[in-house]
Amino acid sequence: MTSEYQHLIDLNDYPVSWWNKLITLGKDIYRYPERYKGACSGKVMATLFYEPSTRTQMSFQTAMLRLGGSLIGFDNPSTSSVSKGENLKDTTKVVSSYADIMVIRHPVEGAAKAAAISAECPVINAGDGGHLHPTQTLTDMLTLTLEKGTLEGLTIGLCGDLMNGRTVHSLCKALSCYKNNKFVLISTKELTLPSYIKDILNVHNCEYTEISSLEDAISKLDVLYMTRIQRERFASEEEYLAQKNVYVLDKQKMKNARKDLIVMHPLPRVDEIEIDVDDDERALYFKQAKYGVYIRMALILKMLENKNPSPVLKGTTLKDICCHNPKCISNRELYLPKSFVKSGDIAECEYCDERILLK
Ligand code: NCD
Numbered sequence: 001m002t003s004e005y006q007h008l009i010d011l012n013d014y015p016v017s018w019w020n021k022l023i024t025l026g027k028d029i030y031r032y033p034e035r036y037k038g039a040c041s042g043k044v045m046a047t048l049f050y051e052p053s054t055r056t057q058m059s060f061q062t063a064m065l066r067l068g069g070s071l072i073g074f075d076n077p078s079t080s081s082v083s084k085g086e087n088l089k090d091t092t093k094v095v096s097s098y099a100d101i102m103v104i105r106h107p108v109e110g111a112a113k114a115a116a117i118s119a120e121c122p123v124i125n126a127g128d129g130g131h132l133h134p135t136q137t138l139t140d141m142l143t144l145t146l147e148k149g150t151l152e153g154l155t156i157g158l159c160g161d162l163m164n165g166r167t168v169h170s171l172c173k174a175l176s177c178y179k180n181n182k183f184v185l186i187s188t189k190e191l192t193l194p195s196y197i198k199d200i201l202n203v204h205n206c207e208y209t210e211i212s213s214l215e216d217a218i219s220k221l222d223v224l225y226m227t228r229i230q231r232e233r234f235a236s237e238e239e240y241l242a243q244k245n246v247y248v249l250d251k252q253k254m255k256n257a258r259k260d261l262i263v264m265h266p267l268p269r270v271d272e273i274e275i276d277v278d279d280d281e282r283a284l285y286f287k288q289a290k291y292g293v294y295i296r297m298a299l300i301l302k303m304l305e306n307k308n309p310s311p312v313l314k315g316t317t318l319k320d321i322c323c324h325n326p327k328c329i330s331n332r333e334l335y336l337p338k339s340f341v342k343s344g345d346i347a348e349c350e351y352c353d354e355r356i357l358l359k
Pocket of ligand 1: 127
């Protein structure tokens with residue numbers, strides 16, 4: 001199914017050169033914001049937030065307003081026709097016909113791709129369940145570029161809910177494409193990085209280690225990326241409570257870290273970073289949230305150029321095969337075409353990346 005629009009569903013749909021150009025534009029906007037005033041005058045952005053959000057939603061809105069554009073949308077589907085039972089296709093088809101660009105966050109994996117199939121404007125994935133969060137990764141890459149001066153040769157510790165944290169998944173996928181990055185995956189055995197992301201690290205020959213102790217890891221890191229335990233993605237409260245508070249970054253642990261470490265966090269923080277760490281000059285997370293506005297301004301400008309329309313679904317349907325992931329949009333919105341990319345005996349769902357062994 002070919003879309004007439006260029007969407008951002010997964011950063012890896014674009015070459016690294018495209019990301020780099022976007023980061024360069026983000027840096028320019030950060031340095032000279034006045035040059036971009038009015039660049040989107042007369043344009044309308046729709047923000048459809050089916051899941052809670054503070055930073056992603058407001059930084060997109062700020063970005064569009066600073067570019068001179070206008071906003072429509074909802075941040076609470078219960079006040080829209082979604083509460084009457086409207087499906088994702090109908091909502092996105094109509095809203096995208098009102099807007100020039102649409103940003104969507106949804107609790108179900110693959111929902112942004114599903115929305116793009118019927119959209120009449122470019123669609124940006126602002127988080128699809130526990131799957132991906134490409135614009136947080138762009139924010140993280142701008143932060144690394146401005147604060148570390150490079151996206152290469154870094155030792156990056158990722159700590160917390162690596163299983164459900166979509167920001168971690170997108171960041172690992174992206175940074176594995178730059179030279180000589182090493183990953184230290186700090187989690188409990190219940191919340192390790194999904195194997196499909198580890199496979200991507202392997203394909204790119206990235207060195208990675210999995211360890212359970214933040215104390216042991218911290219002294220070796222250039223970057224520590226802390227994450228929240230994703231309460232809303234757990235099957236039960238007991239399972240969440242067993243993971244809560246396992247990792248808490250405090251001043252004591254910071255004493256063992258390098259002077260040039262930077263601590264990042266996509267936010268919101270719950271209790272995984274103690275408040276008094278905020279005063280440490282290595283704590284970069286609030287600055288990181290601010291950089292999100294500049295990179296999103298760059299992204300909106302780029303998406304509105306609409307230079308490279310491409311098919312949304314590139315795979316094929318397979319007779320009698322459905323995705324095995326119950327959290328996949330293709331199992332929730334049943335009108336969607338099932339679509340898989342085949343490689344040998346493995347079929348990968350195009351919406352959520354779940355892999356199915358065919359024999
Ligand atoms: C993250 C998200 O929504 O995935 N927040 C964000 O967008 N900045 C991280 C989280 O919710 O833990």
